[in-house]
Amino acid sequence: xxxxxxxxxxxxxxxxxxxxxxxxxxxxxxxxxxxxxxxxxxxxxxxxxxxxxxxxxxxxxxxxxxxxxxxxxxxxxxxxxxxxxxxxxxxxxxxxxxxxxxxxxxxxxxxxxxxxxxxxxxxx
Numbered sequence: 531x532x533x534x535x536x537x538x539x540x541x542x543x544x545x546x547x548x549x550x551x552x553x554x555x556x557x558x559x560x561x562x563x564x565x566x567x568x569x570x571x572x573x574x575x576x577x578x579x580x581x582x583x584x585x586x587x588x589x590x591x592x593x594x595x596x597x598x599x600x601x602x603x604x605x606x607x608x609x610x611x612x613x614x615x616x617x618x619x620x621x622x623x624x625x626x627x628x629x630x631x632x633x634x635x636x637x638x639x640x641x642x643x644x645x646x647x648x649x650x651x652x653x654x
Contacts, residue, residue, distance in 0.1 A: 563581060563582055564576060566612065567610030569611075570646060576646070577641050577646070578639065581638075583608070583613070583634070585608030585632070586629075586630050586631070587604065587606065587620060587623055587628055588606065588612065589604050589629050590604060591629060595645065598642040600616060604619055615647065618650040618651070620633050621653070633653060636652040637650040
């Protein structure tokens with residue numbers, strides 16, 4: 531009886547560890563949670579994937595190339611890199627005066643002319 535209890539406890543512990551390891555790379559709904567640098571370096575790997583990124587709102591700041599979709603596309607930047615975001619903007623943010631504020635974006639990784647960008651679904 532004790533041996534089967536130990537075996538069952540081991541089995542439960544094993545599956546809990548496996549679940550935790552799996553959650554470090556994917557979110558609750560299967561979304562990947564890389565950083566901006568990963569997406570820039572391995573854009574083909576992330577194309578079509580839903581990701582959540584956090585960083586600084588950089589608005590229409592120059593120095594990141596041309597906006598991929600519209601002139602209203604904006605830049606999200608953190609310590610790993612910077613990437614354009616299209617589709618949604620942070621509610622109430624001014625593209626010039628709110629530079630540097632923290633923002634979180636959930637969206638789909640797209641690629642245009644070899645450069646990745648995020649098509650935003652949720653911006654907080």
